[in-house]
Amino acid sequence: MKRLGKVGLVLGVLALGGVVGCKDEKAEAAKAHRIKGSDHMSKKEWKEAAAAYALSLEADPKQEKVWEKKAFAHMQIGEMDEASKSVMKMMEMKTTPAEKAELYRTLASMYMATSLEDAEKYFNEALKLDAKDEASLGWIAEIYAQRGGARSMAAPIVKADLEKALTYYDQVLAINANSSNTVLNKRVVTSRLIAYEQQQKEMALAEAAENAKDKTIVAEANTRAEEHQKRIDEYQARIGELNKQFGEIQKALKASGAAPAPAGAQATTKQ
Numbered sequence: 001m002k003r004l005g006k007v008g009l010v011l012g013v014l015a016l017g018g019v020v021g022c023k024d025e026k027a028e029a030a031k032a033h034r035i036k037g038s039d040h041m042s043k044k045e046w047k048e049a050a051a052a053y054a055l056s057l058e059a060d061p062k063q064e065k066v067w068e069k070k071a072f073a074h075m076q077i078g079e080m081d082e083a084s085k086s087v088m089k090m091m092e093m094k095t096t097p098a099e100k101a102e103l104y105r106t107l108a109s110m111y112m113a114t115s116l117e118d119a120e121k122y123f124n125e126a127l128k129l130d131a132k133d134e135a136s137l138g139w140i141a142e143i144y145a146q147r148g149g150a151r152s153m154a155a156p157i158v159k160a161d162l163e164k165a166l167t168y169y170d171q172v173l174a175i176n177a178n179s180s181n182t183v184l185n186k187r188v189v190t191s192r193l194i195a196y197e198q199q200q201k202e203m204a205l206a207e208a209a210e211n212a213k214d215k216t217i218v219a220e221a222n223t224r225a226e227e228h229q230k231r232i233d234e235y236q237a238r239i240g241e242l243n244k245q246f247g248e249i250q251k252a253l254k255a256s257g258a259a260p261a262p263a264g265a266q267a268t269t270k271q
Helices: 002-042 046-059 064-076 080-091 097-110 116-129 134-147 159-175 180-210 215-256
Strands: none
Touching: 002 046, 002 064, 046 064, 064 080, 080 097, 097 116, 097 134, 116 134, 134 159, 134 180, 159 180, 180 215
8 A cells, every 4th residue: 555655646746747847848938939029029020020929829828918019010010800819819818897998999099090990890899898988989089080081181071970070079078078189179070061061052052153044943052052051150150169168178277287288289089
């Protein structure tokens, strides 16, 4: 019995040693490939860096920072699907709604330059976790502002998208009434809506002039022109309200000792 006990003890130690040895080997492999990945990153060898990080993660998939670096490397060579997969692996390590929402915002921001549809999708995922996520609401407003032509005077104006941008800006202001940048953004979008109504008014007046002998067409076109002018007046009144709101925010910031935002500064979605 004593002999059998000793044999069992020896086998147990050997088995334990095998497990520890295996873990050590994986840890060393993860470290070695991680170092190679960082070396490639420093040389901007993005494809090689991503491959090295992948090998490191095969050995140890719990390296959150390595998933992050792998995502960055994929982004640099336009492999957005792979970058997205890497970020979603990081999601598995997050435990709180706030952490997950932040990661969804990170994922969304990755797509802002390449796919507004994907960006909007991930900002909405963040909003599912926090309906009052000011940053995500602001960025979705920016997406619709871009789609509506608010960021380029040469871009065609899409009224429906501009109006949707305004609804998201209003949600931001409901959360943070002192967001001066949101007021500026809202003013830019409203100005583009004025431009749209002006275009439509001019088209209606041109139609009336071209069909001067047809009283029915002239009357209908003039009615449309009047409706567009009415909306122009409404939007201009809103611009006045926004200017007043911006001024009040600036005064409050100045009184508190904070640096006020320049009135002529380009609006952004940073809150």
